[in-house]
Amino acid sequence: MRDATPAPALHRRSFLKYSGALGTAAAVTSTLSACSAGPESTNETGDEGQGADRTLTAVIGYGNDQSWDPLMTASAFSMAANHHVYEGLLDTDPISREPYPALATGIPADLGATTWRFTLREGATWHDGQPVTADDVVFTYGRVLDPGTTTLARNFFASWLKEVKKVDEKSVELILRFPFPDGVQRLTLAKIMPKHVFSKAGALDEATTGKAVGSGPYRQSAHHPKSNTTFEAFADYNGPRKATFKKMNWLTIVDAAPRVAKISGSSAGAQISDNIPYANVSQLEKGGLEVEGGAGMNHLFLLFNTARKPFDDVRVRQALHYAIDREKMIRAALRGHGTPASSYLNEGNPTYRKAGTVYGYDPDKAKALLKEAGVGGLTVRLMAVNVSWIVDCLPTIKASWDAIGVRTTLEPQETAALFTKLDQKKDFQVVAAASNPNQFGLDADLIMHYNYGPGNTWMRYARWEESSAAKDLFKRMDAATREPDAEKKKAMTQDYIDVVAENAVIYPVVHNELITAWDPRDLTGVRAQPYPGINVLQAKWI
Secondary structure: OOOOOOOOEEEEOOOHHHHHHHOOOOOOOOOOOOOOOOOHHHHOOOOOOOHHHOEEEEEEOOOOOOOOOOOOOOOHHHHHHHHHHOOOOEEEOOOOOOEEEOOEOOOOOOOOOOEEEEEEOOOOEOOOOOEOOHHHHHHHHHHHHOOOOOOOOHHHHOOOEEEEEEEEOOEEEEEEOOOOHHHHHHHHHOOOOOHHHHOOOOHHHHHHHOOOOOOOOEEEEEEEOOOEEEEEEOOOOOOOOOOOOOEEEEEEOOOHHHHHHHHOOOOOOOOEEOOOOHHHHHHHHHOOOEEEEEEEEEEEEEEEOOOOOOOOOHHHHHHHHHOOOHHHHHHHOOOOOEEEOOOOOOOOOOOOOOOOOOOOOOHHHHHHHHHHOOOOOOEEEEEEEOOHHHHHHHHHHHHHHHHOOOEEEEEEEOHHHHHHHHHOOOOOOEEEEEEOHHHOOOOHHHHHHHHOOOOOHHHHHHOOOOOHHHHHHHHHHHHHHHOOOHHHHHHHHHHHHHHHHHHOOEEEEEEEEEEEEEOOOOEEOOOOOOOOOOOOOOOEEO
16 A cells, blocks of 8 residues: 555745736636636526535536536546535545545455455435445446446456455455555545436446436535536435535636636625636635645646557657757746656656656747658647636647647547547547546556556547557556566656657647635635545535
8 A cells, every 4th residue: 555655746835036027917817708607597506505405516628518427427527416415435635635434334454465445434325315226336346347338447346356255135345456556546436326216228338428316425416518517415324524514616717817717806706716717816715715825736738649640650749848948838838837847747746756758848849850750731629628727728738849840729628528539439630628637536556547458448539559669668558567666666757657658649838837716705625636526525614
């Protein structure tokens, strides 16, 4: 177990070093539209209550219309929500990432063993009143490990977990392929799902579109895609982190201006918001809000379609990375709250080492690589998610590519729409999007397997997994996973990250901070995350 692994840097922002940049920039970038989150009738619960019974209103800067299937989703909104609705055998603290018993009654005593036995919490029930049983655990892990299902969670388990067996109605055994202590922290990623609900025909499609039935402290009470999702405290929950709010209303507001407006001023309609724009930090602090930033793995990345020429040529992919003026992007779009990527991992990760290939700003080198590849007159349609800080970064990419003779068209669009196109294998050239594998955990093995690995969703998007370079990389990754010596494993991981950097198929441009704001006159116990979303399982009303 990685007891010694530090949590991501989390600190109270003084912002003094940036005060010059922020002092006159209280307004959100004018290029962002100020559309509302959705119909007002669905933005409020209609029963705000009084005192401790009032509804917590939160603003999430990401869409709620992507998959809600806890074994499939990478959506910031639904992942954050699912941590309140579902439980794993073990869950992890959102900041320290230390595991604690959730549906299970304890953590295995010997994490170096190849069999872990878990007993389920007595009296644990699903939100529909049915008891949680070992069959539910076996059903869930059956999906995780089924190669025909290809869940996202499979990337985090299949290499080390062989099978899950029912011992009796209230206990199960996990059979490991080899000792893997780090796996204990990954159990939170296999949120246990009720077999009697989700084994029915079509039920998993419903999970994708928003249906959520868990055993956690909150139950989903209503779901309005593109608008809001509401939750109620689950009265029969008997686990370790009970609901502290009677009701919650989570609004999805992707555009920055209305998101900031919702939490600002005397008529603010929300008590907490994630994804605060850097330009609005000073404004919100002056308004009495607590504002905290977390530096971690959050990044803007480029994804190339390697089945489409000339992006099958590594020199072209490298050229487009070398061409980007990252320092300008950090100054203009991120207001100083970022660092140029010098590895796939952020500098605070314990496995970090500067990569063998670092894409410093070098337009001359970019031009030379394109010439060497025999590419001239290149035009690029850059598809991108419409997450507000990504939208702010896009003009720098366009200006950088235009400057080396690559005519660039920007195509920002809703995240769900963009990834639907990728899932449907629609043609594309390059995608710019936001990612933060810290949503899943901190260890480098997990982080790298999120984007890279045979059968991986991202590899299918990139059309790269059948290349000789990819197959060599996957062998290196598998060897590092199986290496029992921690220092050797670290060195092996660092070496294969050099391969990832050189090939630049899916690779970060900048790592940046994420900012959360809340009203300390209303809430206590809030802890800002260095990854998208919020976790209020330990927060409460003042």
